[in-house]
Amino acid sequence: MKARLNQQEVDYRIEGTSSPGEAGVQLAADTDLTAGNAWATAGYVVAPWLTKNENELLRNGLAELVRAALRNTGLEIAADWDVTNYHRVVGTDAARHLAVVNQTKEFPLTALPLPVTVLEARVSELCGRKVRVHNPANGQQAFHLRIVRPQITDNNPPHRDTWLDRLRHGLNIYFPVAGSTADSSLPLVPGSHWWPESQTSRTQAGAVYNGNQYSVPALASATTPLEFIRPNPGPDEVLLFSPYLLHGGAVNLNPDQTRISLEMRFWAV
Template sequence: MQTQYIINGTEIAVQLAAEDAYGVGSDEVLSTKFNDITKHTDWYGAGYTTLKADDFYDPATIYSETTAAIVKIITELRPEIDLSGFTLERYHAYVDDALHGEVIKRSRRLFPADLGFDSAKILKNFSTYLGVNLSFTNPQTNTDVWMIARINKPKSHNYNTVHKDIYEAFDEHGSVPKMVNIWIPVCGVNDCSGLPMAPGSHLLPESEITRTKAGSTMNAQRYSVASIRDWGGNSNLVRENPKSDEFLIFSSHLIHGLALNNNEDETRVSFEFRLYEKL
């Protein structure tokens, strides 16, 4: 079934699978019920904000280490490709769709050490900022959580459906760990390619959110996240475009997704990860 979303006033149509069951939940606000870790911030009303990166990590290091990691993956997969002059922004000029699929498989689960991140520094800085002792370890599963590299070629369909990050845990366990989302732009992020968010959507009761459970299908591609069709009587999103020396921090209860890359000739690369309250 064709479904419309509105991003910055522009209608975006996607094809959701008719066989996926959509419904609403109970009349409760999960952000309140599970004591959202961001509730004490001055941006909790919106559910997200943009911060300067300098106090948390070095953007130049992230760019160079990401470039090195992607070059290494491509070289291992296709050593015959000449990568002289390679940049992340021009990734799409070097990688066809088949190779891109292989690169995505290898870059989807990277840990901070793979990218030159100082884990201890990051945890200390974010813990200080939120006033909570944070960790990369999910207390619900007792596993260290990786960073997800999002590599989106121009005009491609490599983007997530509209979702909340808490739903996988909630649907499986009936509870949600205290966590926060970080979205880091590496390159190619602008008015055509930022991350769409639904301001204030984390404050809506589940009875006003129409969604699937146990994954969903959009544009014939299967996703692990539960897809959200509408919320609060609308499907409006605002595209946020942090600069290269900024990043987005947001509640894991916030609705977001559909991060199309509408650039004509520039790949968008970003990283996202979650930090959890340390128990």
């Protein structure tokens, strides 16, 4: 599938049976937590996050979770080791990387370096509605650290989270922990949260992307040109975005830095 990312052509190799979506806009029937905000049309905003001290505590604590996951695979990792060097110790060892990912793909909220209420209060302020980290569809309360090595396709394929029913009605955040730059941060298609489903074709669940299988259906094609951008939040900023936006395909083009990010989902109280 051809697309453009930051005005450069990319080709996403996606396999699996695909079909056009049904008529209608998915978000029109769901809760829109972007509504009423200046950024509702775009579907995302880059905004100041917590206090400088809280941002530092959060970032350092999350980096330590990655170090701990590496230690659990048998590596000796110092307390001050720079996690942007993740790819240097893991390399292309698929088994070790999977062992780390299996630890970092879902943490309980008690593992957060800050009380979750601090994050919930700030996201509530940014979207103008009280939200919390509690999925009403399944009761899940968790956060995720995504690790994307440079020049290796560790990232999800382009998709909407809401192609999985349990992820509808919410709002997402992306907070840079390490190695998040204009060449590695999360891409998205502004305004695509209001695209009719018939404007896209998607695979069934379990799409194969660059040889790896994922649980989420993947975007296979679109009738509108796909123009992805990387909003690229700074170290004291957060990317808040609608899960109905087309996003993903975040190939890390950094020459020598692993990208690590905090990803969380919020729903209305």
